[in-house]
Each structure stands twice: as C-alpha cells, then as structure tokens.
Amino acid sequence: MSRVPARLRALTHSRTLHRAATATTTAVLVLTAPAAAHADPGGPVTLAANSLPDVISNLQTWLMGLLAAVATLFLVLGGVYWATAGGDPAQVERAKGALKNALVGYGLAVLAPILLEIVQSIVGG
Known part of the structure; x- marks a missing residue:
C-alpha cells in the first residue's frame, strides 16, 4: 500500500482550499451586489424609436x-x-x-x- 507524500497532500489540500475560497467569494459578491430598482413610471410609457x-x-x-x-x-x-x-x-x-x-x-x-x-x-x- 503506497502512501501519498506529505508534500503532495499539502498541495492538494491547498488547491481545495483555494477553490473553496474562490467559490465562496464569488457567491458573496453576487449575493451582495446591489440590484436595479424598477419604479412604476406612473403614466403611459412611450418608446422613443428613431426613423x-x-x-x-x-x-x-x-x-x-x-x-x-x-x-x-x-x-x-x-x-x-x-x-x-x-x-x-x-x-x-x-x-x-x-x-x-x-x-x-x-x-x-x-x-x-x-x-x-x-x-x-x-x-x-
């Protein structure tokens, strides 16, 4: 039974932590980003189309x-x-x-x- 060297285990552990941190950071940034508010204009909406x-x-x-x-x-x-x-x-x-x-x-x-x-x-x- 071969053992995985400690250096390889540390590298794999480091990569896993890096991936988890990246995914967590991305999720936090997406969830905390402000969203656009959509207000009711109150009257008829006219689209300004060009000729x-x-x-x-x-x-x-x-x-x-x-x-x-x-x-x-x-x-x-x-x-x-x-x-x-x-x-x-x-x-x-x-x-x-x-x-x-x-x-x-x-x-x-x-x-x-x-x-x-x-x-x-x-x-x-």
Whole structure:
C-alpha cells in the first residue's frame, strides 16, 4: 500500500482550499451586489424609436469608425511585424498580410456609406 507524500497532500489540500475560497467569494459578491430598482413610471410609457434614416445614419457612423479602428490596428501590427522581421521571410510575409488586411479595412470603411445607401434603398427608407 503506497502512501501519498506529505508534500503532495499539502498541495492538494491547498488547491481545495483555494477553490473553496474562490467559490465562496464569488457567491458573496453576487449575493451582495446591489440590484436595479424598477419604479412604476406612473403614466403611459412611450418608446422613443428613431426613423429608419436616423438608424442607418447612426449605423453608418459606427460601422465606419469600427472598420477604421480595426484597419488602423492591422496597419500598426503590419508595421511592427515589418520592423521586427530582421530579414526573416516568414515574418515579412506576415507583415505584408497585415498590411493587406489594413488596406481592405480602409476600403470597406470608405465604401460603408455606399453599401448602407444600397441597403436603405432596398429596405425603402
């Protein structure tokens, strides 16, 4: 009959205590977090919905910003890859791929208004 070494037993005991402490802490935090209060507005509730052109305009703004941000990220990554390539052909190809992705992202950001105009004309707004 083999015995478990004391060091292994202590490590297992420590892990068990750590898991129990983590579970207990999580439960306490969840149960003590304040919840949102829902009050009765007292009158009729009116939803403020935007018109379709407003929604498409907002979508266009967000889409262009998101695409430009992602394209800028790829542009920076491509530059970093190229600068740190040090003559490694695989790293240079990785940099070229990132730069191509950046160009595609900028192209989509420029074309976003046109694409959304097409969607708007199809939907009929």
